[in-house]
C-alpha cells in the first residue's frame with residue numbers, strides 16, 4: 001500500500017504558490033520529493049522550482065511534466081477576492097476546470113502515467129446552506145453556484161480515471177493557518193477590539209488546520225488505496241460563534257459588540273456573503289477510516305498552535 005520513497009518521486013503542483021501549495025511544497029521537499037510548481041507569475045519567489053504557464057492559453061512546459069510521478073491541482077481564482085459578477089463567476093469555474101483539461105490533454109498526448117492526480121475541491125460541494133444534516137462523500141452535489149463549481153471541477157479530475165490514473169479529490173473545509181488564509185480575516189474584528197459573530201453565529205463552520213490538510217495530501221500521494229472523494233475536515237463540529245468565542249478566550253478579549261447583521265453582509269458582499277452566513281456539518285469519518293489521524297482534531301488545540309506560532 002505504501003510507496004517506496006527510496007526513489008524520490010516528482011510532484012507537480014498547480015497553484016503551488018498559494019496558501020496550501022507553498023506549505024505543502026516545503027513539506028514534500030523536506031521528505032525528499034522533487035517539487036515543481038506551475039505558476040502564472042514568472043518571478044514567483046519560492047524555494048521550489050517554478051515553471052511558468054498560462055493555463056487559459058499555452059501548453060504545459062515539457063520540463064514540468066517530464067518524469068512526473070504525482071500531480072496536485074490547486075490552481076484557482078480566489079473565491080473571496082472579488083465580488084461575484086457573472087464574469088468573476090466564470091473565472092472561478094474556468095480557472096479550476098480548464099487547467100485540469102489542459103493537464104489531461106498533455107498527459108494523454110505524451111502517454112505519461114503519473115501514480116495519482118490529486119485535486120482540491122471544497123465542502124461547498126454540498127451546498128451553501130445551514131442544516132442539521134452531516135454531509136458525507138456519497139451525498140449529491142448542490143445545484144447552487146459553489147456546489148456546481150465543485151461538481152464540474154471534480155468531473156474534470158475524474159477524466160484521468162479513463163487513462164487508468166488514480167484520482168483523489170479533497171473536499172476541503174476552511175483552512176486555518178497563520179499567517180494568511182481565512183482565519184486572520186475572520187478574527188480581524190476581534191483584533192481591532194470589537195469582535196462579534198456574523199449573522200446568527202449559529203451557522204456551522206467546517207474547518208481544518210493547514211498542517212492536517214498537508215498531511216492528507218501526503219497520505220493521498222503515498223497511500224495507493226486512496227481513491228475518489230474525501231472530506232478534508234476536522235472531526236470537531238463548531239459554529240461560527242464558537243470560533244469567535246474560542247479565539248476571544250485564548251486571546252483574553254471580550255466580545256461586546258452586537259453581531260453583524262446578515263442583511264448588511266448581503267448588501268456589502270452580495271451572493272458571496274453566503275460563504276460566511278451559511279454552513280452545515282461535514283463528516284470526517286471516511287478519511288479517518290482510511291487511517292488518517294488528525295494532529296488537530298479540536299479547534300482549541302488548533303487555534304492555540306496557530307496563535308503561538310504567530311508570535
Ligand SMILES: NC(=O)c1ccc[n+]([C@@H]2O[C@H](COP(=O)([O-])OP(=O)(O)OC[C@H]3O[C@@H](n4cnc5c(N)ncnc54)[C@H](OP(=O)(O)O)[C@@H]3O)[C@@H](O)[C@H]2O)c1
Nearest residue numbers: 015017018019020039040074075076077095120172174175
Ligand atoms: N484555503 C482554503 O480555505 C480552501 C478551502 C477549500 C478549498 N480550497 C481550494 O484549494 C485550492 C488552493 O487553495 P489556496 O488557499 O492555497 O488558494 P490560493 O492561496 O488562492 O492559491 C491558489 C493559487 O492558484 C493560482 N491562481 C489564482 N488565480 C488563478 C487563475 N485565475 N487561473 C489559474 N491559476 C490561478 C495562483 O497561483 P499563481 O498566481 O502562482 O499562478 C494561486 O497561488 C484552491 O483551488 C481553493 O479553492 C481552499
